Amino acid sequence: MTTADGTGRTGGTGGTGGTGEAGGAGEALIEVDGVEKVFDVRRKTGFLRSERRRVRAVDSLSFTVRRGEMVGYIGPNGAGKSTTIKMLTGILTPSAGRLRVAGIDPSRERTRLARRIGVVFGQRTTLWWDLPLIDSYRLVHRMYRVPDARYAENLDRCVELLGLGGLLDVPVRQLSLGQRMRGDIAAALLHDPEVLYLDEPTIGLDVVSKVKVRGFLRDLNAERGTTVLLTTHDLTDIEQLCRRVMVIDHGRLMYDGPLTGLHEVGESERTLVVDFARELPPVETDAARVVRVEGPRQWLAFPAGRSAAPLVARLAAEYPVVDLSVREPDIEAVIAKMYAGQVVP
Numbered sequence: 001m002t003t004a005d006g007t008g009r010t011g012g013t014g015g016t017g018g019t020g021e022a023g024g025a026g027e028a029l030i031e032v033d034g035v036e037k038v039f040d041v042r043r044k045t046g047f048l049r050s051e052r053r054r055v056r057a058v059d060s061l062s063f064t065v066r067r068g069e070m071v072g073y074i075g076p077n078g079a080g081k082s083t084t085i086k087m088l089t090g091i092l093t094p095s096a097g098r099l100r101v102a103g104i105d106p107s108r109e110r111t112r113l114a115r116r117i118g119v120v121f122g123q124r125t126t127l128w129w130d131l132p133l134i135d136s137y138r139l140v141h142r143m144y145r146v147p148d149a150r151y152a153e154n155l156d157r158c159v160e161l162l163g164l165g166g167l168l169d170v171p172v173r174q175l176s177l178g179q180r181m182r183g184d185i186a187a188a189l190l191h192d193p194e195v196l197y198l199d200e201p202t203i204g205l206d207v208v209s210k211v212k213v214r215g216f217l218r219d220l221n222a223e224r225g226t227t228v229l230l231t232t233h234d235l236t237d238i239e240q241l242c243r244r245v246m247v248i249d250h251g252r253l254m255y256d257g258p259l260t261g262l263h264e265v266g267e268s269e270r271t272l273v274v275d276f277a278r279e280l281p282p283v284e285t286d287a288a289r290v291v292r293v294e295g296p297r298q299w300l301a302f303p304a305g306r307s308a309a310p311l312v313a314r315l316a317a318e319y320p321v322v323d324l325s326v327r328e329p330d331i332e333a334v335i336a337k338m339y340a341g342q343v344v345p
């Protein structure tokens with residue numbers, strides 16, 4: 001497993017939290033130590049025959065998330081993300097290893113833990129389908145025994161910031177996907193959880209709804225210091241919300257560190273696009289390689305971890321440069337390479 005500092009240690013690399021910087025390097029809130037989850041699966045192989053197969057969904061998983069962090073948890077389909085979240089909520093019991101959330105063993109004290117965490121599964125709603133949105137919130141109010149004043153304050157805040165004002169009396173089944181998702185996020189927050197697990201919170205949303213949801217989560221983390229573990233296939237969610245990212249594949253943690261550090265793991269390159277005053281042969285320099293030439297324009301690739309400044313200074317000194325721009329590497333390509341096993345962290 002690779003960490004940004006190359007030590008293999010986890011949990012410290014993103015210790016200053018998400019983009020919101022809430023809470024600084026706080027106490028360990030989520031502790032995962034050598035956790036495994038094995039499923040016994042029966043598969044029919046004939047009319048009366050079946051075979052047993054063991055699926056190791058999570059394997060030797062260890063990480064720590066500190067209070068106030070906003071961490072992206074990503075991986076290809078079937079990597080073990082949902083299984084991890086289910087263990088962290090107490091829905092599933094680990095086959096081996098140690099788990100603590102806010103000091104609580106999730107599978108042993110699921111009800112006690114429920115008061116401390118909020119969960120949003122983008123693919124499923126926790127709201128009552130046939131009831132108006134506000135009725136679901138009233139039920140949450142009672143279930144979690146949230147003090148009346150606190151409930152009213154949290155509800156007002158969510159209604160305002162998530163734009164739920166005109167929707168409270170609408171039955172959940174009549175809400176659009178984006179409205180329903182915002183409604184679900186509010187429901188998960190009415191009891192002031194310290195930890196919020198978000199499993200694909202922007203799936204299927206249009207651009208405007210995505211922006212709204214991301215802005216809300218950023219503010220929540222910055223203002224309330226809520227710790228967020230975010231699972232998503234949308235890397236823009238991660239880029240805009242999380243300074244720290246964990247990549248899981250085949251149940252194992254492949255990378256834990258800043259998003260920018262993935263560029264180094266993936267040996268990705270930035271591109272300097274240079275317009276010269278006239279057509280020139282490909283420029284020769286050790287600091288970059290020319291990957292494309294079109295008339296007076298040339299594209300020079302150089303390692304993403306390196307500054308463009310020395311290269312720019314040298315070109316400007318030696319060539320008739322008219323204009324320059326730097327293109328950032330494509331993080332999706334780096335991660336796709338990682339999933340495909342071309343990058344061995």
Ligand SMILES: Nc1ncnc2c1ncn2[C@@H]1O[C@H](COP(=O)(O)OP(=O)(O)OP(=O)(O)O)[C@@H](O)[C@H]1O
Nearest residue numbers: 039041055057075076077078079080081082083084
């Ligand atoms: N209840 C279960 N019984 C048997 N196998 C399971 C069960 N839940 C998950 N698995 C298997 O465990 C592995 C990890 O699944 P998991 O749902 O955690 O992946 P994921 O990373 O969340 O994937 P996705 O991005 O597709 O949601 C997969 O091989 C899956 O088929």
